Amino acid sequence: MEEWFQDDEFGFRARIYRVVEQIPEGKVATYGQVASLAGYARAARACGQVLRSYVGGDLPWHRVINAQGRISGGGDLHRPALQQSLLEAEGVVFRRSGRCDLGTYLWGGPQDLMPWE
DNA sequence: AAAGTGACCTCCT
């Protein structure tokens, strides 16, 4: 019970979720940025693991992309397409190269500090 | 408990 609480309230996954759910509509954040804001500066890769295993819910997982402004979908074929259409529906424009302008859409960060900072 | 894996990132050719 206690382990469950610990992990669900302030564990790595929980922190990642807490950050991602604050990314505003029409903006995007990189895995590294999210991990950093969550308090794990070098855990960009692990961040991907967490979001990959996430399914359903209200979390705007689609607003998290890689540092090159591209969508990383791993081996999965349907998710990347869904992610892009969800972003485009929010106004994020992707160039022909498959990249979006991070200078325009990159999230500036949380307005309020995270509980653990 | 140890080794393998991956929706990453950065620096170097």
Add this chain to the structure above:
DNA sequence: CAGGAGGCCACTT
């Protein structure tokens, strides 16, 4: 701009 090498970290076997 494209491709490769190393380093990082949590998660899964």
